[in-house]
Amino acid sequence: MKAGGREYFEAIEEHFIRRRGQALMLSPADVHRVSGWHDAGIGLEAVLEAIDIHFERMARRDRPSRRAVTLAYLEDDVLDVWAGVRQRRMGASSTGTAGGPGESEPIAGPATHRRFVDRLQDDQRRLSAGDEREVAAATLVAKLAKRLEGHAEKFRPDLPDHDEQAAEDCLRRIEKSLRDGLRKLTSDDRLEALEQEGLATLGEKADAMKESTRQRLVKQLVDKTLREEMGLPRLSLFYV
Numbered sequence: 274m275k276a277g278g279r280e281y282f283e284a285i286e287e288h289f290i291r292r293r294g295q296a297l298m299l300s301p302a303d304v305h306r307v308s309g310w311h312d313a314g315i316g317l318e319a320v321l322e323a324i325d326i327h328f329e330r331m332a333r334r335d336r337p338s339r340r341a342v343t344l345a346y347l348e349d350d351v352l353d354v355w356a357g358v359r360q361r362r363m364g365a366s367s368t369g370t371a372g373g374p375g376e377s378e379p380i381a382g383p384a385t386h387r388r389f390v391d392r393l394q395d396d397q398r399r400l401s402a403g404d405e406r407e408v409a410a411a412t413l414v415a416k417l418a419k420r421l422e423g424h425a426e427k428f429r430p431d432l433p434d435h436d437e438q439a440a441e442d443c444l445r446r447i448e449k450s451l452r453d454g455l456r457k458l459t460s461d462d463r464l465e466a467l468e469q470e471g472l473a474t475l476g477e478k479a480d481a482m483k484e485s486t487r488q489r490l491v492k493q494l495v496d497k498t499l500r501e502e503m504g505l506p507r508l509s510l511f512y513v
Contacts, residue, residue, distance in 0.1 A: 314478030386428035393418035448508035
């Protein structure tokens with residue numbers, strides 16, 4: 274890290290662990306992630322606010338804070354705060370979530386699985402009435418909804434081998450397929466324009482970043498824009 278990087282990391286680590294309420298050794302990937310934020314010029318205040326947003330969202334949904342085991346789950350919130358995007362992805366948002374489960378329902382239970390599938394199916398029907406690109410996106414979303422529907426067993430806490438992390442990993446793999454699919458439906462010119470917008474968001478700090486850091490942040494900003502343009506939700510237990 275650059276000068277001041279150690280203090281930056283320690284402040285983030287301390288705040289993350291305090292909000293989590295349980296000690297945790299951050300992984301080498303988290304250290305690399307924080308280094309990237311620091312190199313990108315993302316202010317400490319923005320990261321601390323993003324951590325608060327994450328845990329406040331969990332508290333509103335009565336989810337155990339100890340579930341957050343990596344800073345990867347906060348990365349979108351960090352980018353949102355830093356870019357000045359204040360949408361909190363609450364349950365009432367039309368684009369941010371799939372709708373939260375009731376207080377008595379398990380986070381990785383059948384109701385959550387059904388909610389994700391229903392949301393994707395609703396989005397598929399909505400997009401199928403749009404323009405050519407939206408119709409193509411509808412086909413993609415329909416395939417992913419069917420794929421997710423086929424993984425109902427991962428959302429069965431009554432099964433002896435149920436693992437909440439397996440359900441989260443399933444959602445994230447499908448979300449990656451969604452990101453990749455939306456990129457394939459986007460012209461090279463449009464992608465280039467969005468990348469330029471991402472670089473503009475990074476500002477002058479982009480020139481001082483490592484190439485890998487710059488590319489990663491720009492890619493995340495582009496993927497976020499493509500998803501929001503289609504009005505599609507995040508696929509993660511952290512956003513239900």
